[in-house]
Structures are given as structure tokens and as C-alpha cells.
Amino acid sequence: MSENNAMTLAPKKSFLKRNLPVVSTAGPISIWMIIFVMLPLLYILFISFMSRDVYGNIEYTFTTDNYKEMIQPLYLKVIWKSLKLAFLTTVICLVVGYPLAYYIASKPSKLAAKLLMLVMIPYWTSSLVRLFSINQLGMPNGFLNLLLLKLGIVSEPVDFLFSDGIVIMGLLTAMLPFSVLPLYSSIEKLDKSLLEASKDLGANPAKTFIKVTIPLTMPGIVGCVLLVFIPSLGMYYVPEMLGGGKVMLIGTLIKNQFLMTKNWPFGASLAILLILITLAMMWIYTRVGKLDELEVG
Amino acid sequence: MAEHIVSLKKVNKFFGDNHVIKDLNLDINEGEFLTLLGPSGCGKTTILRMVAGFEDATNGTIEVQGERVEDKEAYERDVNTVFQSYALFPHMTVFDNIAYGLTVKKVPKSEITRRVKEMLELVQLMGFEGRKPDMMSGGQKQRVAIARALINNPKVLLLDEPLGALDLQLRKQMQIELKRLQKQLHITFVYVTHDQEEAMTMSDRIAVMNGGVIEHLASPDEIYKAPKTRFVANFIGESNLFTGKLESLENGIGGVATTLGKAKLELSGFEPGEEMHICVRPEVMKYSKEPVDGFSLRGTVKNVIFVGAQYRTLVTMEDGYDVKINRVKQNKDLKEGDDIYLYWEPDDATGIKA
Ligand SMILES: Nc1ncnc2c1ncn2[C@@H]1O[C@H](COP(=O)(O)OP(=O)(O)OP(=O)(O)O)[C@@H](O)[C@H]1O
Numbered sequence: 001m002s003e004n005n006a007m008t009l010a011p012k013k014s015f016l017k018r019n020l021p022v023v024s025t026a027g028p029i030s031i032w033m034i035i036f037v038m039l040p041l042l043y044i045l046f047i048s049f050m051s052r053d054v055y056g057n058i059e060y061t062f063t064t065d066n067y068k069e070m071i072q073p074l075y076l077k078v079i080w081k082s083l084k085l086a087f088l089t090t091v092i093c094l095v096v097g098y099p100l101a102y103y104i105a106s107k108p109s110k111l112a113a114k115l116l117m118l119v120m121i122p123y124w125t126s127s128l129v130r131l132f133s134i135n136q137l138g139m140p141n142g143f144l145n146l147l148l149l150k151l152g153i154v155s156e157p158v159d160f161l162f163s164d165g166i167v168i169m170g171l172l173t174a175m176l177p178f179s180v181l182p183l184y185s186s187i188e189k190l191d192k193s194l195l196e197a198s199k200d201l202g203a204n205p206a207k208t209f210i211k212v213t214i215p216l217t218m219p220g221i222v223g224c225v226l227l228v229f230i231p232s233l234g235m236y237y238v239p240e241m242l243g244g245g246k247v248m249l250i251g252t253l254i255k256n257q258f259l260m261t262k263n264w265p266f267g268a269s270l271a272i273l274l275i276l277i278t279l280a281m282m283w284i285y286t287r288v289g290k291l292d293e294l295e296v297g
Numbered sequence: 298m299a300e301h302i303v304s305l306k307k308v309n310k311f312f313g314d315n316h317v318i319k320d321l322n323l324d325i326n327e328g329e330f331l332t333l334l335g336p337s338g339c340g341k342t343t344i345l346r347m348v349a350g351f352e353d354a355t356n357g358t359i360e361v362q363g364e365r366v367e368d369k370e371a372y373e374r375d376v377n378t379v380f381q382s383y384a385l386f387p388h389m390t391v392f393d394n395i396a397y398g399l400t401v402k403k404v405p406k407s408e409i410t411r412r413v414k415e416m417l418e419l420v421q422l423m424g425f426e427g428r429k430p431d432m433m434s435g436g437q438k439q440r441v442a443i444a445r446a447l448i449n450n451p452k453v454l455l456l457d458e459p460l461g462a463l464d465l466q467l468r469k470q471m472q473i474e475l476k477r478l479q480k481q482l483h484i485t486f487v488y489v490t491h492d493q494e495e496a497m498t499m500s501d502r503i504a505v506m507n508g509g510v511i512e513h514l515a516s517p518d519e520i521y522k523a524p525k526t527r528f529v530a531n532f533i534g535e536s537n538l539f540t541g542k543l544e545s546l547e548n549g550i551g552g553v554a555t556t557l558g559k560a561k562l563e564l565s566g567f568e569p570g571e572e573m574h575i576c577v578r579p580e581v582m583k584y585s586k587e588p589v590d591g592f593s594l595r596g597t598v599k600n601v602i603f604v605g606a607q608y609r610t611l612v613t614m615e616d617g618y619d620v621k622i623n624r625v626k627q628n629k630d631l632k633e634g635d636d637i638y639l640y641w642e643p644d645d646a647t648g649i650k651a
Pocket residue numbers: 312315317335336337338339340341342343344491
């Protein structure tokens with residue numbers, strides 16, 4: 001109310017003058033975002049409703065066929081598998097990342113910083129190099145098979161490549177660093193006297209974990225889920241390099257539509273599907289965030 | 298039935314090389330209000346944490362109700378703690394916070410509701426059950442913390458500076474309430490505080506600690522009137538201390554040659570020839586213009602100042618030590634530079650072993 005009055009009473013200045021600080025700082029990046037992020041996205045949205053001719057050129061006639069096409073069992077299977085692998089990766093990241101983050105958070109801050117550094121190293125190494133080495137490890141004459149054969153666990157080489165397992169391995173090495181960071185930051189903030197209070201009131205470690213630790217580190221858990229699930233879902237070079245043609249995921253499918261089968265409209269509609277899933281997850285996150293605020297804040 | 302509700306025997310605690318608790322013995326009676334009082338870092342919190350089970354004693358035994366508890370986890374012990382920082386669960390309502398102990402023990406819902414209601418009444422927080430802790434004032438949070446501990450019917454309640462974060466007025470009010478709760482519920486309170494006035498007004502007994510040992514364990518009255526050590530005499534209230542040698546002991550009256558002159562006092566348990574200290578509280582210190590029989594402590598009046606409720610006279614002795622004399626009424630007969638003789642009634646002074 002009073003703010004509005006102040007606005008109308010204030011001497012009239014040009015829009016540019018009044019907003020100079022905002023325009024000068026946020027202006028260039030906004031223009032950048034509009035040109036290189038928003039316009040392409042709008043274009044993708046646009047062509048996802050277009051059709052194409054027999055040569056793969058886009059025909060500017062409106063259709064919803066691209067979205068209907070996804071319902072074909074073949075594509076549903078790909079979408080389902082992508083969701084499944086992303087989900088598994090996320091769960092493993094949580095199960096592995098939480099104890100790791102907890103352990104690091106229990107260390108003095110100097111040591112913790114060093115340990116976090118170690119966790120981040122895979123992220124800083126070239127993903128290409130990393131994936132090639134995983135590839136090498138998993139080959140029939142690779143290190144893993146050598147080890148298994150020497151130990152007598154298997155009698156002939158196992159083909160690890162092109163399996164869901166090795167794809168998840170690849171996703172994990174890419175994603176684990178991201179999962180540890182949000183978990184670490186929320187666990188580190190956790191007031192340890194609350195854990196003592198819980199034990200003091202008769203809750204054993206398991207109950208304390210469920211009733212106090214998990215709810216209070218929920219922001220970190222949700223952050224971890226988002227940071228891992230969303231990129232895992234769209235990641236295409238990992239399944240590409242480790243899964244070969246055999247493990248078809250949504251990312252590869254999209255790539256193929258654009259680069260191989262030249263079906264841009266269908267590729268665009270799949271991309272839109274990915275974006276929608278992402279948005280849905282972000283929405284859930286803000287809900288949880290709000291809930292959290294209501295409860296804690 | 299055990300003799301003592303809590304009993305620490307020859308307890309030692311090391312943090313690395315730091316010997317924090319030294320051969321400590323402490324027997325706590327059922328239903329008493331016992332206060333641990335001492336300077337920062339003397340080990341008060343460490344004792345509470347060892348009884349609660351958050352810290353293991355390096356050696357020695359700890360018994361609760363005659364049962365050794367060293368091998369019991371914190372959640373298996375029948376003691377509860379009220380933390381200085383309250384440590385309320387921020388994601389739970391007041392109701393859920395108070396109910397926590399019963400919820401984890403799987404007590405039926407209806408009973409939980411009934412007992413939480415009782416507790417809310419006890420700490421006078423009816424109507425607050427739906428609130429989140431950070432919507433409450435410090436005093437209210439502290440009451441929730443107390444209710445949350447008391448709902449478990451603990452044998453012993455451990456309180457680590459529970460009122461430390463409150464302002465003076467609220468602290469006074471909470472002191473009275475805590476004392477009321479303790480009497481009403483007949484629960485043993487082991488209370489840690491920095492504030493000696495708080496300790497004096499609330500406790501049945503006070504354990505004055507210094508450097509990991511208990512120097513004096515007695516009623517507030519006794520600790521004030523007859524401090525056992527020099528440290529206690531200095532730490533609790535104000536005192537004038539004289540050092541010397543016991544020369545004679547006749548009919549319970551000892552004559553002491555102090556470094557500042559002769560003095561006498563009522564004594565027992567001392568042998569002639571022993572080195573000792575004499576503690577005289579400022580309000581019982583007397584003076585005279587003429588020498589008094591048995592005394593030869595001479596000094597010069599330095600100044601007379603009004604300190605709140607009383608007048609304080611400082612008398613500088615030969616060696617530069619300032620003796621304090623407190624009076625409710627102004628000592629009109631004294632002025633700066635007067636030479637006077639100090640003395641006291643023999644039963645007003647306390648002998649302390651050197
Ligand atoms: N976890 C710990 N690790 C190492 N040293 C500790 C630890 N906890 C306490 N100490 C040391 O033990 C000594 C006693 O600490 P404690 O907390 O019991 O003191 P306190 O009497 O409660 O002091 P305050 O009045 O300041 O609370 C201190 O010297 C402290 O530095």
C-alpha cells in the first residue's frame with residue numbers, strides 16, 4: 001500500500017534511469033538467456049507440433065502425432081527404461097552418498113574439505129577419459145574379467161559391456177559427486193545436540209535416524225535426487241559409450257531422431273517430455289521446500 | 298533399594314592427554330536438588346554427560362539406582378537431560394516434541410495425549426501444542442524442553458545451565474518454577490550453573506568444583522559459612538583470607554600467628570603448629586580504634602564506597618592486601634587514612650587447612 005504510494009509520488013524518471021542497476025547487471029545475461037536458451041526452447045516446442053515430409057524436412061502443418069507416437073510400445077519401453085535406470089542411479093547415489101556424506105560431515109572441517117575434494121575428482125576428470133577407462137575395465141579381456149578369472153570366480157570372460165549394469169556404473173561415476181555435496185551440506189548443518197536429545201529420550205540410533213536425522217536433512221536428500229535424477233534421465237553419451245546400441249535410452253533416442261532418422265519433430269516432442277518431467281520434479285521440490293519452511297521456518 | 302540414586306566412584310575422564318575429571322566420588326541422594334558449581338572448564342558438563350551416557354568415563358564406576366550403567370547406551374538409561382540450547386526438534390510441534398519419549402516407546406496414542414496435556418499444564422503452556430519451537434520465546438522453549446524430559450518420569454533429571462540463555466528477570470521466575478516442579482514431582486535434579494546466587498537459592502546441596510575435583514560438597518548455608526578450601530572461600534561470595542600458623546588451641550579457641558598479626562577463632566580438627574588460612578566474610582568483619590584482646594591486625598582505611606545495597610570499606614594492610622568490610626549502614630566514624638584494628642567474633646571465622 002504505502003509502497004505503491006511512494007511509487008506514484010516519486011518523481012517520474014525514465015524506465016532506464018530508474019532501473020539502471022538492474023538493467024546494467026542482469027541485462028546482458030538476460031539477453032544471452034533469451035537468445036540462446038529461450039528462443040531455442042520455444043523453437044523446439046514449436047516444431048514438436050509440426051510434421052515432416054518423406055525427406056525429413058519440417059512441414060509447417062500443425063499435428064499432435066509426435067506426442068501420440070510416444071505411446072507405441074517400442075518408445076514406451078525406452079522411456080520406461082530411462083526412468084528405471086535414472087531411478088536406480090538415484091537410489092544408489094542416495095544409499096552410497098548418504099553414509100559417505102555423513103562420514104565426511106563427522107570429520108573436522110579441514111579433513112572434510114580434503115575428503116570432499118577427493119569425491120569431486122572424478123567430476124573434474126574428462127568424462128571421455130573416464131568412460132573409456134570404464135569401457136576398458138569391462139571388456140571381455142579387460143581388468144575386471146582378468147581379476148575374476150584369476151580368482152576363479154568365473155570360468156570364462158563375462159561381457160559386462162552393453163548391459164544396464166555398466167551403464168549405471170557410468171552414470172554413478174558422473175553423478176555421485178553431485179549427490180554428496182547437497183547431502184553433505186545439510187548433514188553438516190544438522191545440530192548434533194538434537195541427536196543426543198533423541199537418544200536421551202529413549203530412541204535408539206535407528207529410530208533417531210528415521211525421526212530426526214532424515215526429516216532434518218530432507219532438503220539435502222531432495223536436492224540430491226534432483227541433481228542426480230534429472231541429468232541421468234537425459235544423459236546420452238554414457239549409455240552411448242558403455243551401452244553401445246544395445247541399451248537404448250531416451251537421450252540416445254532423441255539424438256537419433258535429430259542426427260540419424262532426421263525426424264526433428266518427434267525428437268523435439270521427446271525433448272519436451274524430458275523438460276516436462278524435469279519441471280514436474282522441480283515443482284515437487286518447491287512443494288517439499290515450502291513444507292520444510294512451514295515446518296522448520 | 299539403593300542408598301544413593303546416582304553414585305560416581307573414582308571416576309576419571311581424559312580427553313586425549315587432558316585429565317578433565319580426577320578420581321571423582323559423588324553420591325547423590327534420592328529426591329535432592331544437587332548443583333554442580335564451578336568455573337568454566339572445570340568439568341561440570343562432562344560429569345552430566347557421563348551420567349547421561351553421551352561420554353564414557355575413562356575409568357571408575359557410575360551407578361544409577363545401584364545399577365552400574367557404564368555399558369548402557371544413553372537411550373537405555375533412566376535419566377533425562379535438559380540441554381542449555383534446549384535442543385527442541387525444529388520439525389515437530391510442541392506436542393510432538395513433548396510426546397517424543399513416549400512415541401518412541403510405543404505408548405498408546407490416547408495415553409500420550411493425556412500425558413502431554415498433563416505436562417503442558419505442569420509447565421503452564423496450555424494451548425501451545427500446535428506451535429513450532431521457533432515460534433516461541435526462550436522461556437517457553439525452555440519449558441517445552443523441561444516437559445519433554447519430565448514426561449518420561451526420569452529417576453534423575455540432568456540440567457546443564459538450563460537458564461543460561463534467559464534474561465535476569467525470566468531467569469528468576471524460572472528458578473522458582475523449577476524448584477516448584479522438583480518439589481512437586483520428587484525427582485532428583487542434578488543442576489549445572491555458573492551463577493552462584495542461583496545455586497544458593499535453589500539447591501539442597503552444592504558441589505563446588507575446581508579443575509576436575511569436587512572441593513566442597515555441602516548445603517549452601519554450610520558452604521558459605523564454613524568453606525572447606527581457599528578456592529571455595531574465594532569462589533563463593535566475598536571473603537577476607539589470612540594465612541598463618543596455629544600457635545595455641547584452648548577450649549576450642551585457636552590463636553593464630555598470621556602474616557599480618559595475631560588473630561583467634563573457634564576451631565576443631567586442627568593441631569597446634571599446623572599451617573592454615575582464616576576466612577572471614579566482609580559482613581562479620583569488625584574494627585576498633587584500640588587493639589582488641591587476641592588480635593593485632595592493623596590497617597589503614599583506603600576508602601568507603603556505596604555499592605548498591607551496602608557500604609563497603611576497604612582497609613589496606615601492611616602488605617598491601619585490601620580487607621573488605623560490608624555494612625548496611627554507613628560507618629560514619631571512619632574516614633580515609635584512619636588507622637584501625639581489625640577483629641571478629643571467634644565463631645564468625647572459619648579455619649581452612651593449608
Ligand atoms: N569433546 C571434548 N573433546 C576434548 N576436550 C573436551 C571435550 N569436552 C570437554 N573437553 C574439555 O574438558 C574440560 C571440561 O569441559 P566441560 O565442558 O566439562 O567444562 P564445564 O565445567 O562444563 O565448563 P563451562 O562452565 O564452560 O560449560 C575442558 O577443558 C574442555 O576443554
